[in-house]
Amino acid sequence: MSLVSFRDVVKKYDTKITVNHLSLDIGEGEVFGLLGPNGAGKSTTIHMLSGLLNASSGDITVGGYSIKNQPLEVKRRIGLVPQELAIYETLTARENVTFFGKLYGLRGKLLQERVAEALQFVGLLERAGDKPQTFSGGMKRRLNIACAIMHRPKLIIMDEPTVGIDPQSRNHILDSVRELNKLGSTVIYTSHYMEEVEAICSRVGILDNGKLIACGSKEELKQQAGQEEKLIFEIDRKLGQAAEEMTQHPGVRRIDEQENGTTVEVTVKESPSMLQDLLFIIQKHGITLRKLTRVEPNLESMFLQMTGRTLRDE
Structure with a gap:
């Protein structure tokens, strides 16, 4: 059963087409890797899925809801871990996660429970009262993840989540992706590190010049490439x-x-x-x-x- 569906999606800037008639289904419970050279359309695709950009034509649905016609319903079901850190350096880790929880409508005891749960999940509960300006790069990345998952989204989008961090933090994040998937989340994962995608993704889609040129499991890609x-x-x-x-x-x-x-x-x-x-x-x-x-x-x-x-x- 598909959780995410792209239907003939196009994104055009003047005469430049960055996403070219993309049609793609991502099944519920998948860890799906999205790859492509820089400028291939990965970030544009992610931004359209998360509602940060509007498609020029076509539509994207998440759980049957259209990003074009029911954007709030789609956004409630998504947790986005962006490539650039989306945290507030002058707020504590707990305050950061609380802020994002309130954006998703959580309040009271449930909000407090979810904040503690998310910080525990990323290994930062003991540093909940500290500000990110005292954190390492890997800790900031993990806090970024906590902010994205605290409302228990059905779909988690991770856009280059391990850029510029140490191997221990990278392994922790990869283990977190596996655990989130076991808990029922569908994950879309983009990375420049092929070994990460190979290790955690059940299927991979490759974009080039805005087009989906290949999609499938490693074995299916091997057949498509005539490798x-x-x-x-x-x-x-x-x-x-x-x-x-x-x-x-x-x-x-x-x-x-x-x-x-x-x-x-x-x-x-x-x-x-x-x-x-x-x-x-x-x-x-x-x-x-x-x-x-x-x-x-x-x-x-x-x-x-x-x-x-x-x-x-x-």
Whole structure:
């Protein structure tokens, strides 16, 4: 069941189209990664979903409510963790979370309970009376998350939540995403760190030039990209004639033999019988296989193949 639906969404500035007829469904209970080079339309998409920008055409719904026609209903169901910190340095951590809770209509005992719950969740309850100006970058990021989740939103949008923080804080935030998802929240996650998206997201969408060019699980993206993988064979002697026979296989793209000749890296187009075919050739030529390592493509290699750019390109 879809919680978020984009239907033919366009955002245009004069003649420049930043989001180009985007249609996308994000299921309830997903952790969905949104990737793209800088300028691809990620931030614009997030801003339209959260109601900070109006779409030029098309519509976005959250839980069946239209951001165009029922914006307040949509915003009640969203918690936004923006890329730029949205906290008040001169208020205490507790006062920051309380302020955002009141914006969502929470009052009295329920408000106090939710404030304590959110601060406890991000590991800042003991620092509730301290001001963010005394916090590290990672602590400020965690406070930012507390402000976004204290009303228990159905959808949490995290836009680059780990930029510029230490590894311990990064791990804490990633663990928090997993825990929020277990508690029932759907999460949309954007990051320049591919390993984060690969670790926590069940599906990924890739934007480029305002268009959704790929969407799916890692395995589905791999199929869409026609991604190659590498097989590393450690054998007892050089391939010799076996190398020529392997290169004639339609799935083999390249064979690289190390200087010693007993370590061979074969780049292949994946197919169900590929590995079996290569093992048969090796065995037929009387070569003993000592070790086999399969190096599958990662999300970064798939991203680069699809976009042709690094994530940080302007």
